Amino acid sequence: MMPAHFWRVVVGALxxxxxxxxxxxxxxxxxxxxxxxxxxxxxxxxGVSDELALPTLTWLPKNSGGAQEFDATASWTKTILPxxxxxFTDGPTWRGPGxxxxxxxxxxxxxxxxxxxxFEFMGSVGLDVDWGRTGxxxxxxxxxxxxxxxxxxxxxGDLPKSLNVLxxxxxxxxxxxxxxxxxxxDGNQNPTTLNYGFTLQYxxxxxxxHIAEIDNDFLKRLVPITEFVFSKPISNVPPGANLTxxxxxxxxxxxxxxxxxxxxSIMPINGASGHGVGVxxxxxxxLDDIDPDSLGKPIFMGGK
Amino acid sequence: xxxxxxxxxxxSLAFALAASAAYAHAQLEKATPAVGAAVAAPxxxxxxxxxxxxxxxxxxxxxxxxxxxxxxxxxKVEPGDPTTLVAPIAKTLAPxxxxxxxxxxxxxxxxxxxxxxxxxxP
Numbered sequence: 001m002m003p004a005h006f007w008r009v010v011v012g013a014l015x016x017x018x019x020x021x022x023x024x025x026x027x028x029x030x031x032x033x034x035x036x037x038x039x040x041x042x043x044x045x046x047g048v049s050d051e052l053a054l055p056t057l058t059w060l061p062k063n064s065g066g067a068q069e070f071d072a073t074a075s076w077t078k079t080i081l082p083x084x085x086x087x088f089t090d091g092p093t094w095r096g097p098g099x100x101x102x103x104x105x106x107x108x109x110x111x112x113x114x115x116x117x118x119f120e121f122m123g124s125v126g127l128d129v130d131w132g133r134t135g136x137x138x139x140x141x142x143x144x145x146x147x148x149x150x151x152x153x154x155x156x157g158d159l160p161k162s163l164n165v166l167x168x169x170x171x172x173x174x175x176x177x178x179x180x181x182x183x184x185x186d187g188n189q190n191p192t193t194l195n196y197g198f199t200l201q202y203x204x205x206x207x208x209x210h211i212a213e214i215d216n217d218f219l220k221r222l223v224p225i226t227e228f229v230f231s232k233p234i235s236n237v238p239p240g241a242n243l244t245x246x247x248x249x250x251x252x253x254x255x256x257x258x259x260x261x262x263x264x265s266i267m268p269i270n271g272a273s274g275h276g277v278g279v280x281x282x283x284x285x286x287l288d289d290i291d292p293d294s295l296g297k298p299i300f301m302g303g304k
Numbered sequence: 305x306x307x308x309x310x311x312x313x314x315x316s317l318a319f320a321l322a323a324s325a326a327y328a329h330a331q332l333e334k335a336t337p338a339v340g341a342a343v344a345a346p347x348x349x350x351x352x353x354x355x356x357x358x359x360x361x362x363x364x365x366x367x368x369x370x371x372x373x374x375x376x377x378x379x380k381v382e383p384g385d386p387t388t389l390v391a392p393i394a395k396t397l398a399p400x401x402x403x404x405x406x407x408x409x410x411x412x413x414x415x416x417x418x419x420x421x422x423x424x425x426p
Contacts, residue, residue: 031329034418141354161421209332209418212340220333257331287331289414 033117035155035170036203041264042227043174043197046122046153048085048112050287050296051077060266061276064245067095075104079298082113093139101136108149119256120155120170121250130143132181134262143182143190143224150175155203157210168206173198183236191233193240201225205255223253227264245273249280258289305400330355330362330410331389336420345397348390349376349404356386361409364391369401386411399426 030037030047037045039053053075060069073091080086093195110126130149133140153172161167174197180190204214204222214220229245251264266278288296330353337343349364366374372424377392389408404412407417 033417034416036331050396174338205331209335209339210420213334213338292414 010252025280030122030153031122032115032122032153034112034157035083035153035206036255037121037122037153037155037170037172038201038203038223038225038260038262039189039282040172040201040227040253041251041262041282042150042229042247042249042278043199044108044110044124044126044151044174046112046124046151046172048079048083048110049077050079050085050298052287053282054270054283055284056282058266058278058280060278062275063095063274064268064272065098066275067098069096069098070094076190077110079302081300082298082302084298085110090135091159094274099138099216101139102133103141104133105131110149110151110159118158120157121153123150123152125150128176130178141190142185143180145178145180147176147178147195152227155206157206161235164211167210168203170201170203171198172201177234189236189238191237192235193231194234195229195231197227197246199227199230201253221255221304225253225262225264226250230269243272245270246274247259251280259283259285316393323343329414329416330357330408331416332408332418332420333387334404335420336402339420340422342423342425346393346422348392351389351404351408352405353389353408353410355410357381357389357408357410358413359389362389363407364389365405366391366393367403367405368398369403374402393407397424 026075030045032050035048037084039045039051041056056073056075058069058071063069069091071091073089075087075089077085077087082252086199087108087110090103092100092102094100106128108126108128110124112122112124112238115122120262126149128149130141130145130147132143132145151172153170155170157167159167174195178193178195180192182190184190204220208214208220227249228246229249230244232244233241246269248267248269249264250264253262261281261283263279267279290296333354334352336350337346351364358380362379364376364379366376368374374397375394377394377416378422379389379391382388382390400423401421403419403421405419409413409415
């Protein structure tokens with residue numbers, strides 16, 4: 001039995017978090033201060049908002065298993081409270097050899113817990129669950145995988161104006177650990193993995209509105225970006241599988257007012273990560289902009 | 305799979321059409337004086353946003369290089385164009401670097417803000 005003092009502290013902390021979520025201006029897109037972080041493809045952005053990624057198309061000439069792969073997924077995030085959202089991701093995949101199938105359902109509960117507007121610095125925590133035995137039998141794992149996630153983003157608009165050319169830069173980063181619900185299945189070890197990655201992005205929209213005008217309607221909406229995504233087994237590792245895998249993904253994001261299009265190439269860092277250069281593209285809709293009064297607002301406490 | 309992919313693309317296009325008529329965060333598209341420009345002394349600050357803004361909750365402030373505030377008249381939207389916010393400058397600006405700080409609330413109440421410099425030429 002927990003003492004009353006403990007529960008007072010817990011209730012007080014929750015009240016502080018709710019109060020902070022009201023005070024922060026961060027809860028629409030991944031916006032913090034002057035910075036809008038675009039939705040990214042290799043790792044997640046640090047914000048929580050009502051959004052729809054439809055579709056995300058990925059083509060790999062040879063995945064880590066040596067098969068050609070094509071995926072078409074959709075992801076929908078619904079905010080429950082300001083800054084707290086639940087996302088659902090799923091979609092079909094085709095592998096040759098391997099055939100067609102439906103991926104297992106993936107959900108993530110994510111909370112945007114801080115934004116320091118003056119420093120364009122924000123962060124979120126989440127719990128991602130890949131649900132076993134959902135999707136097509138050839139694609140799913142027979143167990144759930146649980147992945148606590150930390151996402152942060154930092155824009156450099158707070159640099160001195162003598163470094164103006166660097167102020168459109170931003171970095172986002174993600175670290176997570178995927179813990180399988182079963183240590184063994186079908187005679188195989190299921191390792192726990194450490195996943196980490198970061199993005200470097202240079203926002204021409206930021207440049208246009210803060211540094212110097214760009215007299216081209218297309219250029220001033222682009223964000224050149226490179227993502228770095230890595231994964232390493234850290235426990236219950238099968239013999240010979242103790243390798244870091246990953247991809248480097250240079251690309252472009254076109255940011256319209258209420259949607260964006262992102263295209264990136266996928267370059268594996270080693271043979272265990274795949275072979276050849278793949279490509280991923282995503283159309284992303286910001287529902288908080290498209291329908292701010294119903295579909296795009298939190299279920300609770302969504303008043304303006 | 306092809307049918308499902310086609311369905312996804314159709315739904316995606318439907319959202320794109322809906323999005324084209326949607327409200328969004330008011331981003332600064334164009335300014336007069338232009339962001340980072342060197343100009344003759346302007347008589348007003350004119351900010352063109354990507355969305356309509358609420359003048360009651362949108363603000364423009366101007367400061368000189370020494371940090372002193374430069375008085376501006378009240379910011380108003382251009383008649384017939386709610387995407388353009390205009391604030392008259394109450395006095396002739398001396399040569400030097402000036403900073404415009406703005407905050408905007410779009411008509412769907414999303415907040416955005418930003419700042420930029422311009423230079424008044426001698």
